[in-house]
Amino acid sequence: xxxxxxxxxxxxxxxxxxxxxxxxxxxxxxxxxxxxxxxxxxxxxxxxxxxxxxxxxxxxxxxxxxxxxxxxxxxxxxxxxxxxxxxxxxxxxxxxxxxxxxxxxxxxxxxxxxxxxxxxxxxxxxxxxxxxxxxxxxxxxxxxxxxxxxxxxxxxxxxxxxxxxxxxxxxxxxxxxxxxxxxxxxxxxxxxxxxxxxxxxxxxxxxxxxxxxxxxxxxxxxxxxxxxxxxxxxxxxxxxxxxxxxxxxxxxxxxxxx
Numbered sequence: 001x002x003x004x005x006x007x008x009x010x011x012x013x014x015x016x017x018x019x020x021x022x023x024x025x026x027x028x029x030x031x032x033x034x035x036x037x038x039x040x041x042x043x044x045x046x047x048x049x050x051x052x053x054x055x056x057x058x059x060x061x062x063x064x065x066x067x068x069x070x071x072x073x074x075x076x077x078x079x080x081x082x083x084x085x086x087x088x089x090x091x092x093x094x095x096x097x098x099x100x101x102x103x104x105x106x107x108x109x110x111x112x113x114x115x116x117x118x119x120x121x122x123x124x125x126x127x128x129x130x131x132x133x134x135x136x137x138x139x140x141x142x143x144x145x146x147x148x149x150x151x152x153x154x155x156x157x158x159x160x161x162x163x164x165x166x167x168x169x170x171x172x173x174x175x176x177x178x179x180x181x182x183x184x185x186x187x188x189x190x191x192x193x194x195x196x197x198x199x200x201x202x203x204x205x206x207x208x209x210x211x212x213x214x215x216x217x218x219x220x221x222x223x224x225x226x227x228x229x230x231x232x233x234x235x236x237x238x239x240x241x242x243x244x245x246x247x248x249x250x251x252x253x254x255x256x257x258x
Contacts, residue, residue, distance in 0.1 A: 025056065055257050091191075107183040
């Protein structure tokens with residue numbers, strides 16, 4: 001564990017966390033609650049994490065919100081939670097409340113065409129790249145390919161997707177293990193902003209994430225709560241605190257639970 005922002009008032013944060021006021025805990029999934037897996041359907045949470053989260057959910061003072069780049073339908077089977085939580089999928093394009101209410105921000109016909117064009121271009125370049133279609137996006141994973149092959153195709157793959165993005169009002173984002181072609185204007189920071197609007201101003205808030213896409217959430221949470229980078233090694237980030245999973249992640253969640 002390392003403090004990355006010495007100006008953040010950790011004493012006040014932990015004092016508020018120990019209090020009886022309302023709390024809001026944002027959690028990314030892949031790389032944060034669960035280790036990466038070449039087979040995404042097998043990326044289950046670290047042992048003990050679901051049980052701790054269920055205890056936190058039972059405490060009505062904490063609102064737990066999962067914000068993931070995954071589609072919600074792909075995320076639900078992996079969480080392993082008994083309790084119901086709010087989930088945002090596809091970087092904020094999908095929202096599902098604990099009662100099952102589902103919302104989806106639609107995209108234009110032109111953007112839908114662009115996603116199809118992007119898939120065709122990438123698979124023509126290398127059919128072994130895994131394309132993961134999602135609502136308003138498609139993620140291209142090169143995890144599982146040999147490093148030498150990734151180095152061969154990465155530059156051309158980026159160029160092809162950037163052209164598709166330019167032609168069809170989309171954007172390209174980098175994540176750990178690939179690239180994503182996605183409709184713009186919504187991201188994890190958008191999801192954080194919408195949820196924070198719904199809580200009391202004195203709510204104790206934290207966001208735990210690992211990826212570059214989580215930096216949008218860290219930026220949105222500045223001066224509003226604690227941003228925590230959960231990663232095997234530290235990198236340039238807006239986060240105030242760095243935790244190494246799984247031990248330090250579990251320590252933090254246990255502290256929150258208590």
